[in-house]
Amino acid sequence: MSRRASSKAVEIKGYEDNINIIVSNDASFSEVEAELLNKLMGAKDFLKGVPVILDVGNRSLSPQQFVKLNQILNDRFNIMVSAIRTNSEQTRRLAVVNGWKVEHRRQQRKKIIEKLSSSKIRNRKVNPVKKNVIVEQDDKKLKPNSDDKNDTYLYRGTIRSGQRKAHVGNLLIIGDVNPGGEIIATGDIVVIGRLRGMAHAGAGGNSSAEIIALHLQPMQLRIADYIGRAPDQDPESGSYPEKASVENGSIVIQRIK
Amino acid sequence: MAGKSYVVTSGKGGVGKTTVTANLGTALALRGNKVCVIDSDIGLRNLDVVMGLENRIVYDLIDVIEGTCRPKQALIKHKKADKLFLLPASQTRNKEAISPKQMKELMIRMKEEELFDYILVDSPAGIERGFRNAIAGADEALIVTTPEVSAIRDADRIIGLLQADEMYEPKLVINRLSTELVKKGDMMDQDDIIDILSIELLGIIPEDEGIVASTNMGVPIVLLENEKAGPAFKRIARRLEGENIPISLTGDIEETLLNRIKRLFGINRKEPERV
Structure with a gap:
C-alpha cells in the first residue's frame, strides 16, 4: 500500500x-x-x-x-x-x-470554512458576502515548509457564545472570544483580544502548544489532553498579555513581558 | 419611503421583549408613524394582553398567512393610539404552523399593502423555529437584555445567529437597569454589557415598578404619566427615527429625576417628547 x-x-x-x-x-x-x-x-x-x-x-x-x-x-x-x-x-x-x-446526492456546500486533510490545507473563501471576514490564505504564498503545523488560520471578529472555530494548524483570532465560544487548533492559539470562552490548543496531542491572549480570562483552557479551568474566585486578571503552556503536567499561565 | 421592520428578540425569556415591543410601538405611533406590532409567539401569545387588546381578536397571524382573511381584517387598531395596529398570534396553533418563508412574504405584504412606517415583530424566547420565523422578514434586529450574566450570554448567542443570517448590525436595548444597584457595584452597568456584546447601544430602560401595573392594566407605560421607563422608551423611539439623543446612564435615568426636582420647584419645563 x-x-x-x-x-x-x-x-x-x-x-x-x-x-x-x-x-x-x-x-x-x-x-x-x-x-x-x-x-x-x-x-x-x-x-x-x-x-x-x-x-x-x-x-x-x-x-x-x-x-x-x-x-x-x-x-x-x-x-x-x-x-x-x-x-x-x-x-x-x-x-x-x-x-x-x-x-442522496453530493451537495455542493457554499461555505467552506476549513478543510481538514493532512495532505493539503487551504482556507477558501467561496462566498465572500456571507459571515464574518475570513482572511484568505493562499498556501503557495504562506508556506515556510510543508509541515501542517505551520499553517495558520486568521479569523477576524468576535467568537460569540455557541460559535466554534476549529483548525488543523495554528489559530489566530483578531477579536474577542466570548464566554460560551470555543476555539480549537492542533497548534498554537493566539487571541488578539479577550479570551473569555474555551480554547483548546494542541488538540490531537501536541502538549508543547501554547495559548496566548492579550486578556486571558478563559472559562477553560485545554492543551493537548490537559484541562485547566478558571478559579471559582475571581482571579486577579490584569490587562496584560499572558501565555498558557503545559509545565510538569499542568497548565501554567505566565505574563508575557 | 418604504417602511422598516425590526425584530425584537433576546434568546432568554422574561427579559422584556413584549414590553419593549408594546412600548416602542406605541411611542413610535404617538410620534405620528403608522406602526404595526406583530406577535410571532404562536401558541403563547402575550402582546395582545400587554396592549389591552385581547378581547378584540377575530383573526390572527396564521389566518392572514393561510389566506383566511386579508391583513386589514386581522389588524387591531389600538384604542388610544390610532396609528398603532396589532397583528396577534394564534393561540391554538404552534410555531410549526408557519415557515420563515411565509413570514417573509407576510412582512412584504404588510409594508406594501398597509404602508406601515414601522413594523415591530415580538419574537418568542429560544432559538428554534419561532425565532427563525420572527427574524425572517425583519430588516434589522433589536436585542433586549437585562444586566444579568445569563441574559447577556443568550443575547451573545442570538447576535451570532443573526450574523449567520446576514443581520450584522443588531442594536441593543438594556432593560431593567437599576442605578442604585449599579452604584453599589452589585449590577453590571452598560459599559460591562457593551464590552461583551460589542454592538450599538440603542437605549437603556431603567427598572420601573410601574411596568407591572401597566402590564396588568393592559396599557403601555408610554401612555401613562411616568417618570422612568416611559420617557426612556420615547427616547428610543426618537433614536430609531434617526434623532441623535446621547445615551448615558445618568442621562437616561437621572435626567428625569432632575425634571422632577425642577417641577417641584415650579420650573415646569416640559420635555418636548412628553405627551
Missing part, C-alpha cells in the same frame, strides 16, 4: 455546520479503513459534538463493510454520524435498515 494512495482514501472536510468524511471511490476498503483510523486519531477533537456526514460516493458497501465503518465511527470514536451520502442503492438500503439518515 503506497502512502500516497492511502492519504487520498479518506478526506475530512469541515463546513459551516458539519464535517464531511469523504471516502474515495477508488481506494480499496482496507485502505479506507486504515486511513480512517489514522485520520480520526488526529482529528477526534474536531469531531466531538459536531454532526458528521459520511460521504461514500459511488462506493457500494457490503454489510460487513458497513458494520465495520459503523464500529469505527460510533463505537471507537463516538462520532455522531448525522447522515450518510451515497449514490449506491445497496448502501442506501443498508443505512436505512441501520437507522441512518440518507442524503
Whole structure:
C-alpha cells in the first residue's frame, strides 16, 4: 500500500455546520479503513459534538463493510454520524435498515470554512458576502515548509457564545472570544483580544502548544489532553498579555513581558 | 419611503421583549408613524394582553398567512393610539404552523399593502423555529437584555445567529437597569454589557415598578404619566427615527429625576417628547 494512495482514501472536510468524511471511490476498503483510523486519531477533537456526514460516493458497501465503518465511527470514536451520502442503492438500503439518515446526492456546500486533510490545507473563501471576514490564505504564498503545523488560520471578529472555530494548524483570532465560544487548533492559539470562552490548543496531542491572549480570562483552557479551568474566585486578571503552556503536567499561565 | 421592520428578540425569556415591543410601538405611533406590532409567539401569545387588546381578536397571524382573511381584517387598531395596529398570534396553533418563508412574504405584504412606517415583530424566547420565523422578514434586529450574566450570554448567542443570517448590525436595548444597584457595584452597568456584546447601544430602560401595573392594566407605560421607563422608551423611539439623543446612564435615568426636582420647584419645563 503506497502512502500516497492511502492519504487520498479518506478526506475530512469541515463546513459551516458539519464535517464531511469523504471516502474515495477508488481506494480499496482496507485502505479506507486504515486511513480512517489514522485520520480520526488526529482529528477526534474536531469531531466531538459536531454532526458528521459520511460521504461514500459511488462506493457500494457490503454489510460487513458497513458494520465495520459503523464500529469505527460510533463505537471507537463516538462520532455522531448525522447522515450518510451515497449514490449506491445497496448502501442506501443498508443505512436505512441501520437507522441512518440518507442524503442522496453530493451537495455542493457554499461555505467552506476549513478543510481538514493532512495532505493539503487551504482556507477558501467561496462566498465572500456571507459571515464574518475570513482572511484568505493562499498556501503557495504562506508556506515556510510543508509541515501542517505551520499553517495558520486568521479569523477576524468576535467568537460569540455557541460559535466554534476549529483548525488543523495554528489559530489566530483578531477579536474577542466570548464566554460560551470555543476555539480549537492542533497548534498554537493566539487571541488578539479577550479570551473569555474555551480554547483548546494542541488538540490531537501536541502538549508543547501554547495559548496566548492579550486578556486571558478563559472559562477553560485545554492543551493537548490537559484541562485547566478558571478559579471559582475571581482571579486577579490584569490587562496584560499572558501565555498558557503545559509545565510538569499542568497548565501554567505566565505574563508575557 | 418604504417602511422598516425590526425584530425584537433576546434568546432568554422574561427579559422584556413584549414590553419593549408594546412600548416602542406605541411611542413610535404617538410620534405620528403608522406602526404595526406583530406577535410571532404562536401558541403563547402575550402582546395582545400587554396592549389591552385581547378581547378584540377575530383573526390572527396564521389566518392572514393561510389566506383566511386579508391583513386589514386581522389588524387591531389600538384604542388610544390610532396609528398603532396589532397583528396577534394564534393561540391554538404552534410555531410549526408557519415557515420563515411565509413570514417573509407576510412582512412584504404588510409594508406594501398597509404602508406601515414601522413594523415591530415580538419574537418568542429560544432559538428554534419561532425565532427563525420572527427574524425572517425583519430588516434589522433589536436585542433586549437585562444586566444579568445569563441574559447577556443568550443575547451573545442570538447576535451570532443573526450574523449567520446576514443581520450584522443588531442594536441593543438594556432593560431593567437599576442605578442604585449599579452604584453599589452589585449590577453590571452598560459599559460591562457593551464590552461583551460589542454592538450599538440603542437605549437603556431603567427598572420601573410601574411596568407591572401597566402590564396588568393592559396599557403601555408610554401612555401613562411616568417618570422612568416611559420617557426612556420615547427616547428610543426618537433614536430609531434617526434623532441623535446621547445615551448615558445618568442621562437616561437621572435626567428625569432632575425634571422632577425642577417641577417641584415650579420650573415646569416640559420635555418636548412628553405627551
